[in-house]
Amino acid sequence: MSFITIKKETIKGSILFLSIILISFFSGKQFLQMHKKDIIIQGPGISSKVKLSVYFPLLKGTPGDTDVYVFKGKEEGGNLLILGGTHPNEPAGFLTAIILIENIHVDKGKVFIIPQANHSGFTHNDPHEGNPQRFPIQTPEGIRWFRYGSRLTNPVHQWPDPVLYVNPSGQKLSGAESRNLNRCYPGKAKGNLTERIAFGITNLIKKEQIDLAIDLHEAAPEYPVINAIVFHENSAELAALVYMELQMEGFEFRLEASPKNLRGLSHREWGDTTKVKAILLESANASHGRLKGKPSVALIIDGKDKNYVKASRIGRLFVPFDEKGIPLKVRVGRHVAAIKAFLSNLQEVELGKGIDITNFPSAREIIEHGTGIYLEPPK
Amino acid sequence: MKKIILSIFILHFFIVSALLGQEKKDEVINIFEQPILITSAGQSAEVQIASVLAKRAGLSAALSKAAFANELKGIRTLVIVLGVSLKGLGAAGLDISQETNRVQILVDDAQRKNIPILCLHLGGETRRGQLTDDLINTFLPFSKMAIVVESGNKDGLFTSICKENHIPLIVVERAVDALQPLKKAFK
Numbered sequence: 014m015s016f017i018t019i020k021k022e023t024i025k026g027s028i029l030f031l032s033i034i035l036i037s038f039f040s041g042k043q044f045l046q047m048h049k050k051d052i053i054i055q056g057p058g059i060s061s062k063v064k065l066s067v068y069f070p071l072l073k074g075t076p077g078d079t080d081v082y083v084f085k086g087k088e089e090g091g092n093l094l095i096l097g098g099t100h101p102n103e104p105a106g107f108l109t110a111i112i113l114i115e116n117i118h119v120d121k122g123k124v125f126i127i128p129q130a131n132h133s134g135f136t137h138n139d140p141h142e143g144n145p146q147r148f149p150i151q152t153p154e155g156i157r158w159f160r161y162g163s164r165l166t167n168p169v170h171q172w173p174d175p176v177l178y179v180n181p182s183g184q185k186l187s188g189a190e191s192r193n194l195n196r197c198y199p200g201k202a203k204g205n206l207t208e209r210i211a212f213g214i215t216n217l218i219k220k221e222q223i224d225l226a227i228d229l230h231e232a233a234p235e236y237p238v239i240n241a242i243v244f245h246e247n248s249a250e251l252a253a254l255v256y257m258e259l260q261m262e263g264f265e266f267r268l269e270a271s272p273k274n275l276r277g278l279s280h281r282e283w284g285d286t287t288k289v290k291a292i293l294l295e296s297a298n299a300s301h302g303r304l305k306g307k308p309s310v311a312l313i314i315d316g317k318d319k320n321y322v323k324a325s326r327i328g329r330l331f332v333p334f335d336e337k338g339i340p341l342k343v344r345v346g347r348h349v350a351a352i353k354a355f356l357s358n359l360q361e362v363e364l365g366k367g368i369d370i371t372n373f374p375s376a377r378e379i380i381e382h383g384t385g386i387y388l389e390p391p392k
Numbered sequence: 393m394k395k396i397i398l399s400i401f402i403l404h405f406f407i408v409s410a411l412l413g414q415e416k417k418d419e420v421i422n423i424f425e426q427p428i429l430i431t432s433a434g435q436s437a438e439v440q441i442a443s444v445l446a447k448r449a450g451l452s453a454a455l456s457k458a459a460f461a462n463e464l465k466g467i468r469t470l471v472i473v474l475g476v477s478l479k480g481l482g483a484a485g486l487d488i489s490q491e492t493n494r495v496q497i498l499v500d501d502a503q504r505k506n507i508p509i510l511c512l513h514l515g516g517e518t519r520r521g522q523l524t525d526d527l528i529n530t531f532l533p534f535s536k537m538a539i540v541v542e543s544g545n546k547d548g549l550f551t552s553i554c555k556e557n558h559i560p561l562i563v564v565e566r567a568v569d570a571l572q573p574l575k576k577a578f579k
Contacts, residue, residue: 238479244437253440257568267518268437272483331518 047136047146051159053080053111053128054389058118058372060085065127068220069213071202076170077210079132081217082114083125090122091359091366094218094226094289095352098129099194099279101162102138104148104313105296105344106229108159109352112345112374112387122368125221130228131194131210133170135162144300144308148341151383154390161313166192171206181208182276195228198282218287224366225251225359228279228293229348233302234321234330234339238295241267242351245284245291252292254358255351264350264376267331290363294351296344297332304329316340342383350376420537420560421576424508425468427452428578431459432473433495433527434488435480438514439473441567446471449575458484458494461501469578470502472531475515476523488523492530499534510577511535513550514567516543525549533557537577539570 055062061083066073068081097110110128117124129135138144138161147158168174174188181201190196192207200212218226225248232239244252249270256268271280271291284291299305299318306312306320317338325334332339353373360367374387430446430453432439439457446453453471456463464470472495481491502509511532513519532538532553539562540550554561562573 243479249437249440250444252437253444256441257444260566260568265516265518267515268440269477269479270435270437270440270483272479274482274485275479 043146044137047138047160047162051129051135052157052392054115054392055082056115056117056389058084058116059114065210065213065217068216069202069209072209072213075206075209076133076136076167077131077206077213079127079129079210081125081127083123084117084119085123086119086121086369088121088369091224091363091368092123092125092221093356093368094125094127094221094223096127096130096214096226096228096279098127098135098162099131099228100164100230101129101131101134101160102144102164103229103231103298103301104159104161105231105298105341105348106294108150108341108384109229109345109348111159112349112379112384113352115389116372116374116387118371120369120371122366123221124368124370125217125223127214130214131166131207133166133206133210134164134192134194135160137163137167137169139163139165142308145310145313148310148313150314150385150388152385152388152390157385157388157391164193165189166194166207166210168192180277181211182282184276186277195230195279196277198277198279199286215283215286218283218289223287223289224363225355225368226279226283226289226291227352227355228291230293230295231298231301231344232295233304234297234299234332234334235302235304235324236295237331238269239267239297239331240265240347241269241295243269243271243280243293243295245271245280247284247288248290248292251290251355251358251362254361255354258354258358259350262350262354264347266347266351290359292355294348296347297334297339298344299334299339314341316344343380345384346376346380349374349379420562420573422579423537424510424578426578427454427467428469428471429453429459429463429467430455430471430473431495431498432457432475432480433531434474434476434491434524435484435486436473436475436477436515436519436524437480438475438512438519438567441514442471442473442512445567445571445574448571449578451574451578458486458491459498460494461497464498464501464505464507467507469510470498470507471510471512472499472535474511474513474524474528474531475519476521476527477519488526492527495527495531499531503534508536509534511538512570513538513540513544514570516541516567517546520544520549529553532559535559538562539564539573539577541565541567541570
């Protein structure tokens with residue numbers, strides 16, 4: 014009798030142990046899927062691809078090192094930096110950067126594009142949020158998949174968070190913000206991984222004498238700074254010109270000055286510590302918000318959500334939101350339109366700093382036909 | 393019959409007068425002088441758009457987002473761009489009550505010096521809200537003319553204040569459309 018009892022317990026224990034092993038194995042395998050890199054195809058206009066560690070060697074071999082795509086025109090002109098993926102759960106910025114990488118030719122000036130500014134943030138995706146790990150984009154010749162990462166650096170790469178984070182500009186923030194790239198500027202050479210990424214980007218701006226830097230973001234529809242151009246005071250006139258040009262083309266934006274007391278953000282620290290005209294663009298992403306329903310691939314791509322329609326009806330949002338939602342193609346189209354408007358007005362405020370780009374994707378076509386028409390087919 | 397004809401004539405007279413009056417409203421010309429001081433009430437970034445518009449209109453304008461009364465020296469017109477931005481107030485290191493006091497002092501001084509005020513609201517519907525509306529109600533009645541973007545006047549707030557205070561109101565579709573009326577408004 015006693016033998017049978019022991020045997021039953023052993024069997025139960027073994028099943029439990031095996032279940033734990035299996036769950037750990039499959040969830041671990043799923044978790045590691047996030048480390049599988051996105052395929053970014055080098056377009057015909059690229060002059061070179063370098064690592065961010067070229068500008069800050071201490072990043073070499075770390076999860077923070079990331080690709081910088083360089084486009085050099087035959088003629089001297091201005092220098093532009095475009096950042097996507099500062100927050101890897103804001104796909105419009107990342108996708109805009111990829112579309113530009115795969116299409117543009119630069120005739121005058123230099124363009125630097127970093128599609129995955131926080132490379133580490135693409136290797137996890139906040140499991141508690143229940144977001145999909147990847148989202149598909151249909152191209153004319155097949156589907157391409159891209160990661161939907163986290164706002165923050167992977168804690169596996171930077172751990173533990175302090176209780177209180179004092180960023181390089183001296184502002185006190187909650188501990189987790191120590192892994193938010195857009196709170197860590199201008200960065201620290203001997204800081205944590207995120208601060209070192211920020212330091213590398215600031216170094217790039219300085220060494221390449223960037224004239225205009227644009228950081229591409231998305232935000233929740235309930236966030237007041239939405240569909241917005243946030244500008245450092247050194248680029249106020251440029252931002253106003255762009256606002257009006259966009260309005261003439263049928264794109265409504267909000268214009269917001271970068272607050273001097275909000276430290277550590279790209280639009281503040283880039284402008285303060287370098288000579289660059291610092292801009293941040295925000296589009297409205299329902300999958301990013303707190304009011305959203307079930308997280309899904311459809312929510313990321315189609316941007317439709319009943320809760321946001323209700324919230325809009327009772328005046329709780331800062332952006333119009335109806336049953337049509339705000340699809341990814343619209344969010345990317347707005348970013349593309351704004352970048353183009355900045356380029357067309359840069360020459361006006363900075364003589365001799367013009368940047369001429371051909372094969373620039375059309376914002377209207379992206380909005381009408383989707384982002385896939387400007388992406389290379391999957392390989 | 394005569395009475396009917398007379399009534400039609402009178403009605404026609406009033407309709408034509410009203411239409412002409414409206415047209416006249418839309419063509420407010422040469423009522424302001426230069427140089428101009430452009431300032432914000434609420435620290436929204438539309439003050440920057442006003443500055444670019446003034447530059448495009450070829451006007452002699454100085455931009456001071458948080459101007460004080462001493463900056464009115466030599467100024468012939470004060471342009472106030474209405475619209476509250478919390479980010480903008482933060483950037484200027486002001487809260488809404490400090491901002492309201494600053495603009496009130498500026499407006500009082502302009503009144504004392506007979507400097508006319510032109511109010512602009514260029515941010516449209518997204519730049520409305522309780523805080524902005526409080527500033528509109530407080531400062532718009534002091535203006536000699538107002539130019540506003542149509543979507544910001546959906547509820548007729550600007551129309552009613554301007555009507556009550558006999559202020560010519562120009563409504564434009566987009567901020568960029570404010571250029572021509574702005575140009576025409578200055579000598």
